[in-house]
Amino acid sequence: MTHRVINFNAGPATLPLSVLEKTRDELLDFEGTGMSLLEHSHRGAAYAAVHAEAKSLLKELLSIPDDYHVLFMQGGASAQFALVAMNLLDGGSADYAVTGTWSKKALAEAKVLGGGRVAFDASAGGGGFTRVPKQEELDLDPKARYLHITTNNTVAGTQYHYIPKSDAPLVADMSSDILSRSLDVSKFGIIYAGAQKNLGPAGVTIVIIKDSLVGEGNAALPKIFRYRTIVDGDSLQNTGPTFPIYMVRNVLQWVKANGGAAGMEQRNKAKAALLYATIDGNADFFRCPIELESRSLMNVVFRLPTEDLEKQFIAEAAKNELMGIKGHRSVGGIRCSIYNAMEPSSIEKLVGFMKDFAAKNG
Numbered sequence: 001m002t003h004r005v006i007n008f009n010a011g012p013a014t015l016p017l018s019v020l021e022k023t024r025d026e027l028l029d030f031e032g033t034g035m036s037l038l039e040h041s042h043r044g045a046a047y048a049a050v051h052a053e054a055k056s057l058l059k060e061l062l063s064i065p066d067d068y069h070v071l072f073m074q075g076g077a078s079a080q081f082a083l084v085a086m087n088l089l090d091g092g093s094a095d096y097a098v099t100g101t102w103s104k105k106a107l108a109e110a111k112v113l114g115g116g117r118v119a120f121d122a123s124a125g126g127g128g129f130t131r132v133p134k135q136e137e138l139d140l141d142p143k144a145r146y147l148h149i150t151t152n153n154t155v156a157g158t159q160y161h162y163i164p165k166s167d168a169p170l171v172a173d174m175s176s177d178i179l180s181r182s183l184d185v186s187k188f189g190i191i192y193a194g195a196q197k198n199l200g201p202a203g204v205t206i207v208i209i210k211d212s213l214v215g216e217g218n219a220a221l222p223k224i225f226r227y228r229t230i231v232d233g234d235s236l237q238n239t240g241p242t243f244p245i246y247m248v249r250n251v252l253q254w255v256k257a258n259g260g261a262a263g264m265e266q267r268n269k270a271k272a273a274l275l276y277a278t279i280d281g282n283a284d285f286f287r288c289p290i291e292l293e294s295r296s297l298m299n300v301v302f303r304l305p306t307e308d309l310e311k312q313f314i315a316e317a318a319k320n321e322l323m324g325i326k327g328h329r330s331v332g333g334i335r336c337s338i339y340n341a342m343e344p345s346s347i348e349k350l351v352g353f354m355k356d357f358a359a360k361n362g
Contacts, residue, residue, distance in 0.1 A: 009324030057252035095119035100153030129156035152177035157301030181265035203244035
């Protein structure tokens with residue numbers, strides 16, 4: 001029996017065990033070809049079938065309309081911070097809702113090109129990133145090229161539970177909550193997501209882009225940085241990250257077998273509810289600093305009475321094989337990332353440990 005701990009890391013994150021087992025079993029000989037998929041040409045028939053199935057599954061599971069393209073790119077969400085601005089600004093300006101570390105970095109890249117404008121800043125006033133904006137709090141420029149949001153904030157532990165409205169196209173970094181719930185893709189112009197939290201391993205970035213935003217491509221950009229090039233090449237304009245895409249395909253098969261986006265949403269809401277109930281039910285010991293309406297279903301953050309107790313909590317959790325719960329270095333505290341692949345039974349073990357620790361140290 002393979003030894004497995006419970007992995008609460010924020011990303012790269014836990015993957016479904018059955019997906020890892022399938023990948024292991026196919027590693028040396030992929031579907032009787034006598035080669036690993038790691039060795040197959042990205043132009044060959046074996047990989048082409050995987051590529052096509054990964055795209056098809058994404059379109060099915062997210063109900064992506066026909067006038068959208070699914071792209072597989074590299075460079076992580078951080079590359080998209082720049083590429084979105086490079087492809088869409090065209091000398092204009094875009095609105096950014098700053099709700100955490102990653103949206104702040106996305107804004108900085110737009111400012112490099114002279115087109116980033118703050119439509120909301122959750123940290124204004126010095127309170128930290130403890131919430132996302134209400135619709136009426138967004139200060140939108142009617143001439144904006146797009147509105148950019150980060151739907152879930154892995155560091156801060158906040159999440160949008162509605163889709164903001166804007167006359168401009170909505171661009172969303174969905175790296176840490178893509179396919180964690182049902183979604184109306186037609187409300188977005190671009191969705192992008194690093195795969196390493198809910199969709200697979202690090203190394204591939206999913207981009208879902210409306211055809212009307214692809215255009216002919218900014219002629220001032222090198223071709224490899226234009227969305228038009230990636231669309232026209234079906235993400236095969238050069239050698240892409242074939243093995244991560246294969247892994248994404250495998251994870252998407254698992255999602256489909258477990259109820260699709262609706263199944264993931266039900267599963268994730270139940271896990272988060274159990275964990276937040278434990279925090280709130282022991283309010284004299286645990287404290288969640290996030291506004292109730294903004295609490296993330298993916299990254300649950302909380303504090304203990306002292307930093308010394310937090311260090312002890314993390315150390316004792318590790319002894320109980322509950323790994324990766326230390327909060328981000330920029331904020332401290334505890335962070336438990338409970339993405340799609342996190343099993344409900346693992347949350348039950350975590351809350352059991354939390355209650356026991358609070359009883360002994362409260």
